[in-house]
Amino acid sequence: MTTVGQILKKQRESKGLTLFDIEKQIKIREKYLRAVENDNWGFFTSKIYIVGILKNYSRLLGLDSKKVLAFFRRDYDRHDEIKFKERISLSNLTSESRRVFKIIIIMSFLAIFLYFGYQLKLFFLPPKIIILSPSKVNFTTENKINITAKTEKDTMVLINGNREYTNKNGEIEYDLFLKEGTNKIVIELTGANGKKTVVEKTFTKKSPN
Structure with missing residues (x-):
């Protein structure tokens, strides 16, 4: 039976597009797109994220987003049904x-x-974010650093204007390419309650003497 991931992948390949091409156009990281094409729903922490990606992805490929979402719900509901069938009956205990x-x-x-x-x-509180790494802000030889942060579930995150998603551990990973001097990132958080938080972080690269 054809899955929603297979439909999207086939349509993308028929248009000669790579996942990187899609990432640039809809501002969704390649790893999330790959998870969708592999029907790896466990990669995400919320069904809301998946629905949002499917809408944007299908529209870009010229597909009917309503039909794509219908395929997704069919697969998702089947997964829930399997879990329900595996529940233990109290009468058998x-x-x-x-x-x-x-x-x-x-x-x-x-x-x-x-x-x-x-x-x-x-x-009633605005969302918070904790920068887990890197622990330092000054660099000399690094051309790229991986920024790992943690925030609340269902928080919408924009880093330098690009939408980012949390992994199954509730963490966000972002690669920042360093140039000589000051490198700033702006993290915008919007909680499920609509409240917003903006965090600015600056990293400095200085050539070793």
Whole structure:
């Protein structure tokens, strides 16, 4: 059965386009496009990200975005159905297992309650970002540095005007090519609550004496 990833890849190749060509036109990194073409939905942390990419990608290729999304939902729903079929029936458990299972259920509800309480608190706050690496800002021989940062789930991230997506660990990776002197990046965050944060980071490259 044809998948949405196969449809997009076939259409792209028929137009003689590479993933890098697509990246330049819709400002979505090649690794995310490759994950879509491979139907690797586990690469993403949110269904919202996938839908957004599919809309932009299909429109660029001249495909009907509604039909493409219909193929995606079919594949996605089938995945959910498989997980549902693998759930354990409570009637098949022993009395001791049922007791443990009920405790797990109670703990799960408690965890959900605490989670939503925490999310409610976050709703009133602008998104935050933590720069994990690099730990220094001054460089001498490096021509390129990899910037790794972490932010909240479902936060829209723009780095120097380009849309970036978090990986399954909630981290963002961005390659910055260094030129002699000052190199600045501007990180714009928009949270699910619509609140925004702008962070500027400067890196300096000086030739060794």
